[in-house]
Amino acid sequence: MGYLGQQLVNGLTLGGIYALIALGYSLVYGVLQILNFAHGDVYMVGAFIGYFVEIALGGPSHTKVPVPVMIFIMFAVSMIGTGLLGIVIERFAYRPLRKSSRIAPLISALGVSILLQNAALLLFSANIRTYDTSSFIPSTAGFSIGSVNIDSVRFAVLILAMLLMFTLSKWVNKTQVGRAMRAIAVDRDAAVMMGIDIDRVIRWTFFVGAALAGAAGVMNGLLLRGVSNGMGFIPGLKGFTAAVIGGIGSIPGAMAGGLLLGVVESLTQGYLSTNFSDFYTFILLIAVMLLRPNGLFGKKAIVKA
Amino acid sequence: MSEDTSKLGIGTDEWVAQHEKRLQRRSGALGIVDLLNQRVSNKVRYSALGVAAIVFGLFVHNLYLLRIASNLGVFLMMTLGINIVMGFAGLLDLGFVAFYGFGAYAYALTSSSQLNQHWPTYLSVPAIVIATAFLGYLVSLPSRRLFGDYLAIVTLFFGQIFIQLVLSSDSITFPGHTDSTDITGGSNGIPGLDPFKLFGRAFKSTSDYYWLLLIVITLLLIAVVRVNRTRVGRAWRTVREDPLASQSMGIKVNNLKTLAFVVGAAIAGLAGAIFAGIQSAVFINGFDIPLLTLIYAAVILGGSGSIPGSIIGAFVMSVLPEILRVQNYSEFLFLAVLVITIGVIGKNWKKLAINIVSLIAIGYFVKALFSLSHMTTTPTKTWAIAPVSKALQYWLVLPANRIVWGNMAFIALVALVAYYSIAHEKIKPWLLPIIAYIAIFVWEDRLVADASTTRQLIIGAMLVVMMIVRPQGFLGKTRVEVL
Amino acid sequence: MLELKKLSMQFGALKSLSELDLTVNKGEIVSVIGPNGAGKTTLFNVVTGIYTPTSGEVLLDGKSIAGKDPADVNRLGIARTFQNVRLFLNMSVIENVMAATYANTKSNIFSSALGLPGARREEKAVRERAEELLNFFGSRLTGYRWEQPAYSLSYANRRRLEIARALATNPKVLLLDEPAAGMNPKETQEITDVIGRLRAEKDLTILVIEHDMHVVEGISDRVIALDHGVKIAEGNFDSVATHPDVVEAYLGKGSADRK
Structure with missing residues (x-):
């Protein structure tokens, strides 16, 4: 029982990260019907920003500020930085293509992804860095529920991910920009005719989506995983898978898809085989696509003829 | 066509229809180049290319240059394959290199001491082509109902799975056995492959593979050009243009998508087998994303859907990295x-x-x-x-x-x-x-x-700029799309 | 020939078609009229297999075709044009027509690649057939236009090409979705003649959606008026055009009385 609980907690934490990435895909897809391939690399940039903020604040073992403040600054700077990066990517790689074929933005996104990965390689070298979280938060800190041990970093990441998702749903449902965003997703032309400034909404969409990926990048670093230029590829793929499983364009779908994917991955790693866990994720993706092509939360689209 | 323009009365339908062409006509030196370009038929161009390739094979004995030429040949097969899948049928297949890798590993497993299999080339290569085609069929099955973006991601994922399977299949314990078997060699790859044995001779030198590639590519080119302009090629293009209208005209869109996948996979499989033969070893890192982007960059640079475009793109993308390697x-x-x-x-x-x-x-x-x-x-x-x-x-x-x-x-x-x-x-x-x-x-x-990083940066920037400035590539035709 | 029995199509809460009965006899030209949103195009989409009906039957020569794949429906003998004209824009004019012979031809990827005699013969026949079909429209789609991309055609020519493409599938029944939309009076007259000739020369049964009442009057053996997915009138042109329910559907309640 303890083992299962442990795997579930791990899965939910991992799933929270996937869900944050998936949200970025879904938000952008909802508004522009573009698959933002470069999203995984935005996540990578977020992790790097977090790392450099940590170094700037004195490094893992000699922080100049209290630890919670440092973590807060890491998240804030990383989210703002990646958010701005998202806006820049949209402005230069996608906006010129808004009226072109469907395949052009995909290729352009592929190009941006290659650019970001290799720019990072050029600027930061191929060294794998770590946040070294255990030097400022001892790994013994934490608590147990029954026989399930939850360390404090994992717990904080899980709570933070939930908090960000909650804030996002509030934002989408309650603010003017959020409402405009949903309106564009339903019918772009009608939204434009209603006087919605579509460029502004798209900018916001990219900012928010990229900022969430940046946050996910910092969380990944805090969980003691390596930070390197190629780190965004697989999580990007998983995030997209989560978005598709949940029904692309659907915000609750992205959250549920991410959490489900995290749990499935964690359980297959725990019970079946570590080597093939991505394989099971792939099977899950194929299964969902065959059984529910529009995802778990997606609506059936009507073909227009 | 353009010579006749002067004979047409100004303002007649045909004159109006050619107006755009007249506007595009360039003056000066470039205009003469354009005119010469129009006078030369594609047959003449392909023949010239073929003659150049034969002359190269006969007179160049520099091993380094032959290596580059053979790699170009394999690469060209890949661009021709992806041009069918993406250029003709309009499907974004991002798992394409996995078929190539599959072909290479299949050859390695049937022609080395790894599993102690030494199949004759006449058996192994056809078997590999058929097996890769079948794999292409399997991958296309879940994709049949998918739109462009979904297809891209499923195939990308598939490519990643292939890499993981190869990497982790170096210690497989079969049920009923206690000891584990090394199938793929993991990250160490499989060295020491048998050379091809065809036409009664074992392929000892790169030159042998060069001639083989020349024959294969010639046949492939003839086949692709013919298929493109006849029944199946037309049907592929209707699928790219408007799947719904295509279906309403009695064309089985899903079958044609699958066919494009299968044909593309078979070509990639063959290319992989030949590549494995040339290298006489296989390593998994040769079949990852960097190669995929290189192939896509080549097809897009040349012009997606254009066969001459694929050839030029392959030239640029496979010879350019070699040039970039030398600082001079x-x-x-x-x-x-x-x-x-x-x-x-x-x-x-x-x-x-x-x-x-x-x-x-x-x-x-x-x-x-x-x-x-x-x-x-x-x-x-x-x-x-x-x-x-x-x-x-x-x-x-x-x-x-x-x-x-x-x-x-x-x-x-x-x-x-x-x-x-x-x-x-x-x-x-x-x-x-x-x-x-x-x-x-x-x-x-x-x-x-930092030559390799630079190369990737250039490719990345090129993809973005190309999409914005000239999405049809250098030789592709401007496409009109209804959204 | 074509028979719809209690056909219903529902999208969520919206009933696009409800319990529609409709029969088109062999060799007949039947027009479907009705205000926007009456369910006319939905009707075509159900008949051609793009939508699967919520309930009811679509019979072609007495055999059910409801829920079949669009490609299969076409192969059974129903061809169509689209309201918003869906040509293969980046293919040449003649290729558009040649491509539509796909289901009636056999050469596969191998015979084409090898250039086998059978494949060559078939290719030649396909080309001749396409030329013949394009010549059906007089000088409109002939000669130099064959090799031009479809996107270079005028709107009226695009509609003509779409008809030629539909004919290339060898249909028994032809569904035309607003064939005269966007045409000037001269072109409209021409298309009216063309529809008449299609029946006479190509032996077709034709179902037309049309807003232009001159065209409807000129071609129809029978007119069917739809409103909100329900058949409100059926009969010859005059009886339907003056039917109070039809006038009301177009002009609003009370119009018939004022008139």
């Missing part, structure tokens, strides 16, 4: 491209001259400022190795900490190029020489030392 050539190429770009942007000789002069002036100005500031410099001996940099050393600044300065200049360059694309027309001419100067600085101080 790459520096020269870089400067040439830079000057041409400035020329194209400026549109006339006068502006080009002004830009070059201001570029040179900026260089000496910065150099003067730099020497006044008493900053340490890199000793020219360690830097100026190739002729171009030897010439540049009297003009370009060489700060001591080249990596840091190079990185900062790189960021500045990216920012400036991005700004240039949205800058006001009045500012652009002022910006251009500054950007050119920083580009040279970044190139000499940072990029030259």
Whole structure:
């Protein structure tokens, strides 16, 4: 029982990260019907920003500020930085293509992804860095529920991910920009005719989506995983898978898809085989696509003829 | 067609229909090139290419050049394959290199001591082609109902799974056995493959593979050109254009998608097997994303859907990296491209001259400022190795900490190029020489030392710029799309 | 020939078609009229297999075709044009027509690649057939236009090409969705003649959606008026055009009385 609980907690934490990435895909897809391939690399940039903020604040073992403040600054700077990066990517790689074929933005996104990965390689070298979280938060800190041990970093990441998702749903449902965003997703032309400034909404969409990926990048670093230029590829793929499983364009779908994917991955790693866990994720993706092509939360689209 | 234009009365339907063509006609030297280009039929071009390839094979015995040519051949097979899947049928298959890898590994497993299988080539290669085609069929099954983006991601995922399976299949414990078997060699790959044995001879040299590739590509080209202009090719293009209308005309869209996948996979499988034969070893890192992007860049550069485009794209993308490897050539190429770009942007000789002069002036100005500031410099001996940099050393600044300065200049360059694309027309001419100067600085101080990263950066930037400026590629036709 | 029995199509809460009965006899030209949103195009989409009906039957020569794949429906003998003209824009004019012979031809990827005699013969026949079909429209789609991309055609020519493409599938029944939309009076007259000739020369049964009442009057053996997915009138042109329910559907309640 303890083992299962442990795997579930791990899965939910991992799933929270996937869900944050998936949200970025879904938000952008909802508004522009573009698959933002470069999203995984935005996540990578977020992790790097977090790392450099940590170094700037004195490094893992000699922080100049209290630890919670440092973590807060890491998240804030990383989210703002990646958010701005998202806006820049949209402005230069996608906006010129808004009226072109469907395949052009995909290729352009592929190009941006290659650019970001290799720019990072050029600027930061191929060294794998770590946040070294255990030097400022001892790994013994934490608590147990029954026989399930939850360390404090994992717990904080899980709570933070939930908090960000909650804030996002509030934002989408309650603010003017959020409402405009949903309106564009339903019918772009009608939204434009209603006087919605579509460029502004798209900018916001990219900012928010990229900022969430940046946050996910910092969380990944805090969980003691390596930070390197190629780190965004697989999580990007998983995030997209989560978005598709949940029904692309659907915000609750992205959250549920991410959490489900995290749990499935964690359980297959725990019970079946570590080597093939991505394989099971792939099977899950194929299964969902065959059984529910529009995802778990997606609506059936009507073909227009 | 264009010769007849003069005979048509102005204002008749046909005259109006050719109006666009007349507008596009260029004057001066470029116009003559265009005209010559139109006079030469594709048959003549392909034959010329074939003759050049034969002459190359007969007279070039330099092993290095033959290697490059053979790699180009394998690469060309891949671009022709992806051109069918993406260019004709309009499907974005991002798992394409996995089929190539599958072909290579299948050859390795049937022709080495790894599993102690040494199949004759006449058996193994056809079997591999059929097996890869079948794999393509399997992958296409879940994709049949998917739209472009979903298909892209499923196939990308599939490619990743292939890599993981190969990497982790070096210790498989079969049910009923206690000890584990090494099937794929994991990250160590499989060395020591048998050479091809065809036409009664074992392929000992790269030259043998060169001739084999020449035959295979010739046949492949003939087949692809023929299929493209007949029944199946037309049907593929209808699928790309408008699947719904296509279906309503009795065309089984899903079957044609699958067929495109299967044909593409079979070609990739064959290319993989030949590649494995040439290398006489297989390693998994050769079948990953960098190769995929290189192939896509080639097809897109040449023009998706255009067969001559695929050939030219393959040439550029497979020979260019070889050139970039040698600092001497790459520096020269870089400067040439830079000057041409400035020329194209400026549109006339006068502006080009002004830009070059201001570029040179900026260089000496910065150099003067730099020497006044008493900053340490890199000793020219360690830097100026190739002729171009030897010439540049009297003009370009060489700060001591080249990596840091190079990185900062790189960021500045990216920012400036991005700004240039949205800058006001009045500012652009002022910006251009500054950007050119920083580009040279970044190139000499940072990029030259990091050839593989540079290559990827160039490809990435090219994909984005190409999509914005000329999405149809150099030889592709402009496409009209209803959204 | 074509028979719809209690056909219903529902999208969520919206009933696009409800319990529609409709029969088109062999060799007949039947027009479907009705205000926007009456369910006319939905009707075509159900008949051609793009939508699967919520309930009811679609019979072709007495055999059910409801819920079949669009490609299969076409192969059974129903071809159509689209309201918003869906040509293969980046293919040449003649290729558009040649491509539509796909289901009636056999050469596969191998015979084409090898250039086998059978494949060559078939290719030649396909080309001749396409030329013949394009010549059906007089000088409108002939000669130099064959090799031009479809996107270079005028709007009226695009509609003509779409008809030629539909004919290339060898249909028994032809569904035309607003064939005269966007045409000037001269072209409209021409298309009216063309529809008449299609029946006479190609032996077709034709179902037309049309807003232009001159065209409807000129071609129809029978007219069916739809409103909100319900058949409100059926009969010859005059009886339907003056039917009070039809007038009301177009002009609003009370119009018939005022008139």
